[in-house]
Amino acid sequence: MINQPLTPKEQKVVDEFEKARPGLGAKAESNIRNNDKTGWAEIIADTPLDELVAGEGSSTNSFIYRRIGG
Template sequence: MTHQQLTPKEQKVVDEFESARPGLGAIAEKNIRNNDKTGWADIIADTPEEELVAREGSSSNSFIYPRIGG
């Protein structure tokens, strides 16, 4: 896991997760820093910045959950 500074887009993802639910920002940051295992940093780099916002959605199991992206 690297400890270099996050890019502005990566920091935005961390902030969006944290605003959706306190504590999720730390989990998002860990996943970004473990990019070699998770691919999160690569996905964030390839995602347009305007799509990096928290939204509510539902899955097939009908639970409401916050998510990032379109």
């Protein structure tokens, strides 16, 4: 884990995650700093600044799960 200052783009990602849900900023920063395992820093570096924004969306789950109980 590298403990150097975040780049402006990395800091924006942390801020966007924190804004989307408090507490996620710390997880994003951890993923950035553990770049050798996650690759987040390279992905952020390759992403245009205007695309580094939190968005809201939904997804559907196509799996059917059996329920236990009533």
